[in-house]
Amino acid sequence: MMTFTEIKKSFLTSLWFMFLTFPIMVIRVNTIEKQVIWRWENMWYVGIGSFLLSFAWRYFLRRKERGGNQANEHIANMSSSIQRIFSRRRYKIPAMVAAAMAVVVFPFVMNSYQTNIMITALMYVMLGLGLNIVVGLAGLLDLGYVAFYAVGAYTYGLLNHHFGIGFWTVLPLGGALGALFGVLLGFPVLRLRGDYLAIVTLGFGEIIRLILENWNEFSYGPSGIAHISKPSLFGIKLSFSGEINYMYFLMIGMVCFTIFVVNRLQNSRIGRAWIALREDEIACQAMGIDKTRTKLTAFALGATWAGMAGVIFAAKTTFINPASFTFMESAMILSIVVLGGMGSIPGVIIAALFLILLPEYLRAFSDYRMLLFGAIMVIMMVFRPQGIIATVRRNYNFKRAEN
């Protein structure tokens, strides 16, 4: 409804925006010629743009709240129909076959640049699925996940640099070391919950990064480690594009393995114990669930995937330094989990591909990338807080009485 108050509200919003952006959008000071240029036309753009946007915003917000969530249900139906396709046998097999074909053909159809960014995206799928165990299932907000990623990467970097140990030996080792650090972090923070846990994990992430940055004798500081060897294939020498394709299929294999394990974990007793622990700690204790051990396994298992992803990252880029392991990375992985839908495997995969591939294809707008990213996050959280694909667990179906 276009009532007068609506228009007035939007008008005031646009006035406010015009006032806020006045110094940056309108005034330009040319210091060389000592001139002030007034660009009044920009003010009009800002005014009209914010007027329309605030109008649309309020319209959609109201539509969401009113009318039995029609708009929302539409999206919900869409995502649940995706799930239904995958749950129905008749569609499941062709869909799987089509997906597998696309995955296999991809590196031969696309050029090596495309394949390369796909590898990065797949790495984030793996990281997202790992963090999904900690945040989505066990409900422990971990803001320092990148620390385990760094542990894995430096495990391979250092072992390869000093002792020349190959990729395949270090891959499980990196996972194990990630798990070890997960337990190390887990022990002191187990009694914490919610916000407090988030702060402590954030601190842990920064500690690891700062150690790597400043302990020159150990990690070569900000200059990092270069010339890390790529993964080997039975000693066969691969061409440049062959190496990328090999990396791609290796990553596909790892992602499949991750999906398999996470899926099994989710439906196992320990997975259910994580969900139960997230929901009610006292009830869990009354059921005889060891709070400490269950939380520790969640932390350790989540960290294992980060450790392995770290090893792969080091092998892919052949160069690592602490700048790759900033808080931004943790935030990115967390965004993938939240955007995809906490605890939902297909959601996390789609969100990872979306969040990593989109910025690459939007290189033309690279200046506004983070702005767009922020806007998408805000819009998602307001209009669809349960994520792209909500967990199946939350949707239950009544079995209709047969008559």
Next chain:
Amino acid sequence: MLKVNGLSTYYGNIQELKNISMEVAEGEIITLIGANGAGKTTTLMSISGIVPPRQGEIFFLNKPIHTMSPDKIVSQGISQVPEGRRIFPYLTVAENLDMGAYLRSDTENIKKDMAYIWDLFPILSQRRHQAGGTLSGGEQQMLAISRALMARPRLLLLDEPSLGLAPLIVKQIFEIIKKINAENNTTIFLVEQNANMALKIAHRGYVMENGVITMSDSSRNLLCNEAVKKAYLGL
């Protein structure tokens, strides 16, 4: 079976239980009644180890359990139905029951026990694939009791099973409690506000006030006791 000796429990600096002693024999239904804030729930929490006592001893089957962690205590055969039901809302009914059997790995017997539960509460069997949070209050209470039973306890600690339920449902639940006690010889420790109902099904009762046990007698005597009548039965 259960022996509590000079138990004192604190929340920070506040002493909640003051030198509590009580005894439960095998196969009994024992009830602990008292006003709000008397320390009934804390007593249960101390026995199950979730709020460990600062002083005193608890023996279960002649084993000291006051130093054990909650999961060890459950594995000894004590299982608790916490106050306010506390079922897992996003897990299905069947999954909730499976969480109750968390420490057990004998799949065959778990299946048998689950079938027993479906017998005991047919309504739960109809709702077995439904999320726990979508059940009504009475059904949730049934689920909470069933979940505790899945651990095959020798001693079942029940914390206010009548909380927020309609009188008819309360009656039904108390019938089931009696049935569980009679059929499986499960010892039951019942904490209740609803003193009248609790004393009717229990063999013995304890009365608690401000963290101290003030009376202990057979429930028949307690039902006739003038002080109890006035304070808890509203007669």
